Amino acid sequence: MITQVENPVLEVHDLTVSYGRNPVLWNIDFTLPKGSLAGIIGPNGAGKSSLIKAIMGLLEINNGFIKIFDQGLNEVRKKISYVPQRESVDWDFPASALDIVQMGTYHKLGLFKRPGKAEKALALDCLKKVGMEKYRDRQISELSGGQQQRVFIARALAQQAEIYFMDEPFAGVDISTENMIVDLLKAMTAEGKTVIVVHHDIHSAPKYFDWIIMLNMYLVASGPTEKVLTEELLEKTFGGKLSLLSDAAQLIKQKGFNPLKS
């Protein structure tokens, strides 16, 4: 059940990705229409984070290609934004909330240039949008998990991108933060931005997303939420791995090198 669209903002073509020598995604192939609020769902180890990392150029691609706005990643970097998992960074880092949000403006500054007044104003504005203006000078380790996630979202907003990739933004956050982020994402997609979110909670998925991508090492389904959230597809996604893919992955792991690399 894979719905392909005309003039997609994101085209993932026959993508195979390995983490080191371990293949984690097999032949992922889908397209995504502009303005979607898309959720990537699947069990642990299904390759959800790997998919957006591969799209962002953080993992090596063994097969296939990715196009964003019909262009390669390097041509459109300024139009895309990435929110990594909250635990992927060290929150003891000596920086304030405002410092972190300003990092979202760095890609538009050239090499050696420092953020100035305009960048600071933009960062403050983004902090306001996530309700964190009071905490602008707080050191980031003194923020709660939910507040830290808001800071990350604000940094993404400061990038003023067209398409946003978010890795588990709802993991370990309080309910009010979750609701706030969802409202924000809905407002963004209403303005024509596209948002792709890795999500672990199947129950809230239909409320949040208008497009669902179901992964289980391979692409089980991709399409409008009401079309793909069926019992049969959920069973395929969460009901155990395809044993042949696992066996093949095991075979590759034992090789000592990755034979899928071309």
Place this chain on the structure above:
Amino acid sequence: MEDFVYFFSFQDPNVAMVVAGITLLSISAAMVGTFTFLDKKALLGDAISHAVLPGVCLAFMFAGSKNPYWIVLGAFITGAVSTYAIEWISRSTKLKEDTVIAAVLSVFFGIGILLFTQLQQTGDAALSGLDHFLFGNAISIVYEDLMVYGILALLVIVCLLVFYKEFKLIIFNPGYAQSVGLPVKRLKLLFNTLLVMAVVTGIQAIGVVLMAALLITPPAAARFWSDRLKIILLLAVIFAVLSGIAGAYISFAVPHMPTGPWVVMAISFIAFASFFFAGKKGILSKWYNQRNYQQKIHRDHLLKSLYQVRERNAAPLGKADILELFPGKEKETKRFISKLKKEGQIEEKSNHLLLTPTGLVEAKRVVRLHRLWELYLAQYLNLAPDHVHDMAEKMEHLLTPELEAKLDASLDYPTQDPHHSKIPRDHDL
């Protein structure tokens, strides 16, 4: 050469003593080092070995001479204090562990240097021996030293053997160790004590600056030869003893040569040799496997192309046609043609290359795997027929007979691939 015979015949009791000493300390260091290595705390040993210097100097100040009892005591105390300091600072600040190790290492060593230079200024005659603690001098070991360091090393070895099972458990599964009622905290304390003791035994022969290598490098080298703790331990010990004796010999044969650096050179040589040449994990064998695989791919492609000609009932290919199929790889292709001929997979008839019956079976297998995987991708991964070729091209060289059987079964023994080409079987003509 004379030196060599003299040294290794052990006719000189002094030489025998030095060798005995360095053997014991190498064994204890390699054994303790293996556990710290597997616990991913290798650099802790580096910190401790630098941190014993102030203790050595303080012992000198108190005893007024190079008295091994005082020195061992002093070194042990500051070494133990440094391990405690690392633990305490990591626990009570947000500093990361490697920063803490680097800080404690350099500060303790700085204090040691301050005391050391202070002692130098006082110009004590007995001081000449103190230099040896920096870079080690195995040859200066006398009977009294051997007794102190040797017994200490023996103690470490015996303790490690006695508590082998317990230490193994707290390294691989501390949670489980706790749950079965092992006194994890006390065992860790005991282990840290042994670690400090192992470092202390090496300071005269190897020196504080490089003692860390004798803890870290032997297990790093041994790890490449085995996955089993017992064998890793044994190999680490053998590597360490060999390097220890080699280092002692060089400082015996070449005047003014410190022992420590040569021990490190020997053990590093063993380590780098292991990284490159060790069985399955070595770089060389990985590289070799990869090259073999590339060649298998080329061979498979050759057979496949001959099969496809046959399948299409097209005119058979000559050698030149085949070379054209693989542009830029003429040399390899030629080599494979003659190799396949020798193996009886292909034959040349009136300037045409043809598959022999055995070659046909092999070629069919490659084509069959390709088409089975294409079908698998189409059926199970919902891929369009025009999207399946590239990955099948990679998988056809990889799949084993067991996986083929499984693949076939899960597709219910199909006859056609998604492009409606026939899936070739051994029994068809």
Place this chain on the structure above:
Amino acid sequence: MTFDPNAFLIILTGTLIAISCGLLGSFLILRNMAMIGDAISHAVLPGIVLAFFFSGQREGIAIIIGAGLLGILATIIIDYLSTKVKLQNDASIGVTFTWLFAIGIILITVFAGQIDLDQDCVLYGEIAYIPLDLIVTENNTILGPRVLWIAVINVILVLLYVGFMYKELKLTSFDKQFAQTIGFSTGFINLSLMGMVSYTTVSSFEAVGAILVLALLVVPPATAYILTKKLKPMLLLTILIGFLTSLVGYYLAYFIDGSIAGAMASVSGLFLLAAILYVTIQKRSIGKGIIMPAELKR
């Protein structure tokens, strides 16, 4: 106390070296790479010895380039061992630097008498003799101590480097993946930092030796790190601690008649200890009502 020009020169040189080391070391500890600093400071030794031997002199670009390259080489070997050979990271560091350092010590012993370098100098430098080693031009004008000039050039380059690359260093230290996605070349930024650390280690080598430079790289930034909440104050405090370390270290060495470099390392440790005690006591007096950052993570 009367003004002692020698003391002034030594303290000034020590301060400049502490500043160069501390600024770069701040980024090392923020990247969890303190032990890489340890590895580099050991690994430059064979480079220094060979450069001494072949160029036959102490000054000169040859040493700085030769030894600096070796520092970068060490980081490349460590990286190769841990990513390609798949040796665990801590062991990769340990194996590499002990090996390179052993080569350096052996070379010193082999070349003993042919070069003006000994094992002591390797361990703790000769900052006390700085005022004696002057640069004199052809028409007999004295330009001041040679090692001071090296330190001045070093500190200027480090300040320029950190100034220009501030944004890049900050972002790649905090969130490498994000930096990569916005197109920063994280590999290049990392290598440039390693290059600067190597160069600074070499420049500081004559004054404080190869091992104690680690104290200046790691301890003042670690002290500043636990006392501050933002990067800029952390860097400024590192500079201040660097100065105090040099000042107090000089007088400590003077009074107990020992190595100045050793005294500087000891004093930096005292500052760190004081900072840790201060923070721990403060934490206790605030009480347990406040959630500590460590508990917030995950």
